[in-house]
Amino acid sequence: MVRAPGDKSMSHRALIFGGMAEGVTEIEGLLEGDDILATGRAMQALGASVERVGEGRWRVEGRGPLRSPEAVIDCGNAGTGVRLLMGAVAGYELTATFDGDSSLRKRPMKRVTGPLADMGARFDWNAAEDRVPLTLHGGGLKGVTFVQSVASAQIKSAILLAGLNAAGETVVVEPEKSRDHTERMLRAFGAEIEVTEEGEGWRIRLPGGQKLKGTHVAVPGDPSSAAFPLAAALITPGSQVTVEAVMLNPLRTGLFQTWIDMGADLTIANRRMAGGEEVGDVTARHSALKGIVVPEDRAASMIDEYPILAVTAAFAEGATVMRGIGEMRVKESDRIALMAAGLSACGVQVEEEPEGFIVTGGPVKGAATVDTAHDHRIAMSHLVLGLAAEQPVSVRDPVMIATSFPGFVEMMNGLGGNIVQGGAA
Numbered sequence: 001m002v003r004a005p006g007d008k009s010m011s012h013r014a015l016i017f018g019g020m021a022e023g024v025t026e027i028e029g030l031l032e033g034d035d036i037l038a039t040g041r042a043m044q045a046l047g048a049s050v051e052r053v054g055e056g057r058w059r060v061e062g063r064g065p066l067r068s069p070e071a072v073i074d075c076g077n078a079g080t081g082v083r084l085l086m087g088a089v090a091g092y093e094l095t096a097t098f099d100g101d102s103s104l105r106k107r108p109m110k111r112v113t114g115p116l117a118d119m120g121a122r123f124d125w126n127a128a129e130d131r132v133p134l135t136l137h138g139g140g141l142k143g144v145t146f147v148q149s150v151a152s153a154q155i156k157s158a159i160l161l162a163g164l165n166a167a168g169e170t171v172v173v174e175p176e177k178s179r180d181h182t183e184r185m186l187r188a189f190g191a192e193i194e195v196t197e198e199g200e201g202w203r204i205r206l207p208g209g210q211k212l213k214g215t216h217v218a219v220p221g222d223p224s225s226a227a228f229p230l231a232a233a234l235i236t237p238g239s240q241v242t243v244e245a246v247m248l249n250p251l252r253t254g255l256f257q258t259w260i261d262m263g264a265d266l267t268i269a270n271r272r273m274a275g276g277e278e279v280g281d282v283t284a285r286h287s288a289l290k291g292i293v294v295p296e297d298r299a300a301s302m303i304d305e306y307p308i309l310a311v312t313a314a315f316a317e318g319a320t321v322m323r324g325i326g327e328m329r330v331k332e333s334d335r336i337a338l339m340a341a342g343l344s345a346c347g348v349q350v351e352e353e354p355e356g357f358i359v360t361g362g363p364v365k366g367a368a369t370v371d372t373a374h375d376h377r378i379a380m381s382h383l384v385l386g387l388a389a390e391q392p393v394s395v396r397d398p399v400m401i402a403t404s405f406p407g408f409v410e411m412m413n414g415l416g417g418n419i420v421q422g423g424a425a
């Protein structure tokens with residue numbers, strides 16, 4: 001039995017909301033990964049008090065309106081960090097410059113700066129349009145109605161956070177549902193927020209001029225991280241792994257359903273509530289998987305999980321068709337291209353499409369050194385593949401694993417894996 005690190009989405013939000021709130025926020029189970037530590041430093045630079053008081057236990061205290069930081073805010077590798085922070089600060093009278101690593105500098109930012117500019121924030125592109133580094137001038141916002149064209153919780157969250165300090169009402173219409181951690185956690189911080197079902201998605205209404213109140217946040221285990229040890233069990237003969245206290249928010253569990261559809265022996269026990277979310281202990285046993293066509297309307301609920309799904313598909317009988325996932329190309333790397341290249345190098349049959357890919361199972365040779373382009377999920381996916389491949393697999397640049405899953409190598413080796421760190425790449 002192992003425990004996955006704290007959920008990354010909830011950890012960013014707990015630090016940001018805590019720093020915007022009046023009073024003290026106590027967090028337990030915080031993911032102490034590099035993405036989150038960068039968000040903690042950012043909130044501190046913006047004037048909040050952010051203090052580690054024990055393992056995974058943090059105390060955050062808002063100190064009035066956020067203020068202009070003295071230095072550039074470095075969000076590292078974190079898309080969630082930079083986009084939510086921009087939304088959070090946009091409602092305050094301040095100027096802040098945001099930057100990140102070479103991966104973050106390639107990711108689109110207009111999807112968030114566009115609606116924030118409609119609300120009244122101003123932006124200077126410091127290097128290239130649509131990219132960090134950029135400078136944000138906040139304050140004087142008015143609420144807007146924004147209809148999402150991509151199902152993105154990062155965009156939705158940035159607009160809602162800006163809306164807290166805007167004049168009038170902010171409305172976000174999502175034609176397709178994306179993870180709802182912001183809506184749930186804002187409520188826990190005392191915010192008034194109304195969510196109504198609309199078609200396949202929902203309409204979210206948030207009155208402006210609201211103050212958050214500090215609270216207690218218990219962060220459950222991250223299903224996106226739990227996916228790696230569970231995948232290892234599914235593809236390695238004789239294996240069984242249980243990950244305890246995994247968050248089971250239905251907007252995050254598309255992968256588990258997909259594996260079950262592929263014939264996986266995956267069971268969930270001890271369902272209970274923790275930190276406002278349902279959690280459960282998830283057990284995977286080595287299974288004879290078969291390829292399927294993954295329903296496209298499931299994409300938002302498993303968008304970060306396609307790399308590891310593709311690995312398990314390589315060990316399945318037949319083809320697994322993954323489509324409607326063009327968003328994968330604008331994550332920490334172009335994940336469709338990187339997975340296609342990595343799997344092909346390991347002897348797996350992959351067909352790349354503009355907005356998806358098809359993986360056909362068969363013997364997985366391994367015996368390759370794979371590029372990860374600063375992407376934690378590409379690195380972890382190929383290391384898991386290596387556990388069950390005929391010959392070992394190496395990954396370049398594995399240091400990014402620490403952004404979301406510190407202790408990954410130790411956990412996998414504790415479960416019987418043989419991942420060796422260091423050596424020639």
Ligand SMILES: O=C(O)C1=C[C@@H](OP(=O)(O)O)[C@@H](O)[C@H](O)C1
Pocket residue numbers: 008009010080151152153154155157179303304327
């Ligand atoms: O809001 C969040 O915490 C996240 C939203 C998703 O991104 P998009 O909003 O770009 O879909 C996801 O890929 C990311 O890892 C975390």
Ligand SMILES: C=C(OP(=O)(O)O)C(=O)O
Pocket residue numbers: 008077078079080081304331332377404
């Ligand atoms: C896409 C991811 O994160 P982010 O957008 O925060 O960089 C991820 O963790 O897979």
